Amino acid sequence: MLALEAGHVVPASRLVAGVWGDLPPDTAVTALQGHVSQLRRALGADAIVTQAPGYLLAVDPGGIDVARAELALAEGDAAAIAHALDEWRGDPLADVADAPFAHEALPRLEELRTALQEEHFEAELALGRHAESVAGLRALVAEHPLRERPRVLLMTALDRAGRTAEALDVYADARRVLAEELGLHPGERLRALHERILQHHDETPPGPREPVAPPAARSRRWRLWAAALALAALTAGAVAVARSGDEPRTPAVRSGVLRIDPEAMRGSQAVTLSGTPSEVTAAGDQAWVLDADAQTISLVTGARPRTFATGSTPVDLAADGTDLWVAGGSPGASQFRGPQVRTLARVDAGSGAVRDSIALGADRAAAPATDPHARVAVGGGSVWVIRSDAAVAQVDARSGRVTRVLPVQAHAVAADRDGAWVLTGDGTLVGFGRADGAQRVPVDLDLVAPGSLAIGGGAVWVTDAAQGRLWRVADGRAEPVRGASAPGAIAYAHGALWIVQPTLRVVQRLDPRELRATGEVKVGGVPRDIAAAGDSLWVSVAEGDRATATCGPLQHAAGDAGGPVVVVDLPLRAGSRSAARAMADAALGEARRRGFTAGRHRVGVRLCDDSTARSGNYDAARCRENAEGYAADPRVVAVVGPLNSPCAHAQLGPAAGAPGGPLAIVSPSNTDPLLTRDVRPALRGAYVRLAVRDDRLLAAAARYLREQGARRAFVLADGERNTYGTTAAAYFEAGARASGLSVVGRAHWSGRPPEAVAARVGRARPDVVWVSGLLDNGAGEVVAALRRELGTEVVIGGPEGLLPVSMLFRRAGAAAARGVLIAAPFLPSAAEGDDLPVAGYARIAMETALDAVARSDGSRASVARQVRATRRADSPIGAIAFDAAGDRPAATGALVRARRGGGSVVNGSTEGAEPVTVLRPR
Secondary structure, X not given: OOHHHOOOEEEHXXXXXXXXXXXXXXXXXXXXXXXXXXHHHHHOOOOEEEEOOEEEEOXXXXXXXXXXXXXXXHHOOHHHHHHHHHHOOOOOOHHHOOOHHHHHHHHHHHHHXXXXXXXXXHXXXXXXXHHHHHHHHHHHHHHOOOOHHHHHXXXXXXXXXXXXXXXXXXXXXXXXXXXXXXXXXXXXXXXHHHHHHXXXXXXXXXXXXXXXXXXXXXXXXXXXXXXHHHXXXXXXXXXXXXXXXXXXOOOOEOOEEXXXXXXXXXXXXXXXXXXXXXXXXXXXXXXXXXXOOXXXXXXXXXXXXXXXXXXXXXXXXXXXXXXXXXXXEEOOOOOOOOOEEEEXXXXXXXXXXXXXXXXXXXXXXOOOOOOOOOOEXXXXXXXXXXXXXXXXXXXXXXXXXXXXXXXXOEEEEEEEOOEEEEEEOOOEEEEEEOOOOOEOOOEEOOOOOEEEEEEXXXXXXXXXXXXXXXXXXXXXXEEEEEEEEOOOOEEEEOOEEEEEEOOOOEEEEEEOOOOEEXXXXXXXXXXXXXXXXXXEEEEEEEOOOOHHHXXXXXXXXOOXXXXXXXXXXXXXXXXXXXXXXXXXXXXXXXXXXXXOEEOOEEOEEEEEEOEOOOOXXXXXXXXXXXXXXXXXXXXXXXXXXXXXXHHHXXXXXXXXXXXXXXXXXXXXXXXXXXXXXXXXXXXXXXXEEOOOOHHHHHHHHHHHHHHOOOOEEEEEEOOOOOXXXXXXXXXXXXXXXXXXXXXXXXXXXXXXXXXXXXXXXXXXXXXXEEEEOOHHHOHHHHHHHHHHHHOOOOEEEEOHHHOOHHHHXXXXXXXXXXXXXXXXXXXXXXXXXXXXXXXXXXXHHHHHHHHHHHHXXXXXXXXXXXXXXXXXXXXXXXXXXXXXXXXXXXXXXXXXXXXXXXXXXOOOOOOXXXXXXXXXXX
């Protein structure tokens, strides 16, 4: 540790933490002094100087191999770089790689070695050693497949060696790997080089190099060589532009709708729309596009669209001949503010006038869909629409009468002339006949998160929104389409499946027989949805890299607007039931308290919205667009947020692949274990979080109940699979078994009378019932039925889905709600004068980000390193330090007992509850 920072004082506290971690022995300080004495005997009495607050290694940096390598890189001395590479022996810190300090040091050393290799090969190419460099560059690319610069150098070497086809293969492989691993498209340098090679500019060298070394002046020889390269690149670029002017231009649009000719594989009409174009439908020669923010619909026929409203919040739409069908909703008295679909409007396709409003008859509210895609489908004279309770209503298109309600937990629906296919929230595909109501045999799909579906080519096509995988279902059998990435909406038309690729900004054509991509169309912005009609495809397009459109003004100290920027990313449209606004105020307040300074840096802060008016909550597409915008703005060095775990999933890829990054994300509130437990390290980037993971929290709750004498537990969930309640139930059950708490039964209450569920629980004679789910999904009614069945002796508990306490009292009744135990992921000690601890977590997240900026050199990469290296012993939520995955080993939660109603209605609020214990994961 001293050698890595030779010439600088390393505090004793950091040396102790670096050797022994967060739980040093009581004798650590004495042991440290003993180590220093031994080192002085080995190196000389004057080698280590005691200087408050620690020790300094007083040696010539030229005697330390790392320092020599860094100096060679900073000066750009090709001979010194080659010598530094020759000195490199095996893996750095190989015999102490498990020491806590190595977790921070190793990434720096690996980056140093890679940068040395890149500089070495760049010098080799400058000397004309193209063919000789290919083998080494291939090995470097294989070692760092997600890094752009080695691929640029390899493509350049191959092209200059006359192996152009192989150079193009390198680009194709880069595109595939980046899409599969990070959900990103190749960077600007790779794309520009690819275009130049295609245009046979064999003499074009690679573009300007990104800085990879500590700030220092390059040697004059190296700077002159780089200037020559830049001039050559500019010249080649001018030629490329001149030649491209002879090619036919394909219309594209950054925000609006693009009409595509599927035969010619090019755009035929581009219409610009303001706002956030999202769902699109088409019929005949026209299309309708929903604006997720303005809550309006635009009819597109010619070059000038016509915009209208329907009197409610449009959630999704589908066209059929002269009628446009719009699922409309309005916020209800629910945990989540998003519009609940309760009506289906029949709109005149030509005038935009609402001809009929059909009540769908939903008898209770459910959590609104944050991805409201494929909620309405038309076919065979019927309209199929997913209601607020996730059941599907079949509506006769002629009379407007609801003819049938399908009691399924629907996520998406598609229809043809024979009937409808419904994708449920647990990943099951169910078919229903149009006329006879017959239900086809359900097909169970291995989906992490159900996405979109389409019908065509003798099959039903289904996507997994989390994994970007595509499934083909035919004759009752499901098979994954190998090698096909389907991260967005899909449609079947003109004998092919069309896949929206938001990251690549293209629409891709898939051959349904050969199951391979056969072409693509660039769209300009970020494609969101796709529809087919007649001889055209219609694609809604939102503006990419558009973070400024979702952000407020830059806030900073007077006269200081040019420093690093920290973004606060939250669902600010989520309304008064969300803690987002309180979290934003707390985070911004901390920056103001510090005078918008972080060490020697003047810092700007922007509040950015990751929600839409239509969803009333985070919008997954908006989350990703925001992250891409932050990555494109070099000033943004850190993100505080997001509030929701699915939003974080959407932001991981763009943040991990941010130029000069990764871009640090400090989330106050994410609790999904999959964000850090199962996600690949390359995708996690510099993501960290303050809140305790759900699996650890709920295991601690189960252990506490066992310690209090509970022996028999029954576990209930609000859905069959892959819902919040079911996942949380699985975490509790695993913790129960590990702690010796016997699980005597498990069940879900979806679609079942609460009394029947309670009776089944009663027959198992448990002493604890864990009710895992949302109040919006009926948890309150289940608690009431359980209390009537079991009395007051049996303990009833659940996760934070039972919050706020005030709503639990309203849904379950005072007698049933009183005494319910709730495991909350946020400690009350973080609250600042109110009942919203999560706001305190947001303030601490901003503290963490600003402290990292203060310790950094102001660059993204430096801030990311400092965020991951955070060490804070005292905070209102305990020690703050992050493991390699981004979790806090010291993170804890709280178990509270509901006592009274009538308090705050904000989600997560524990007002009306009393603390029982701190839940400390093991």
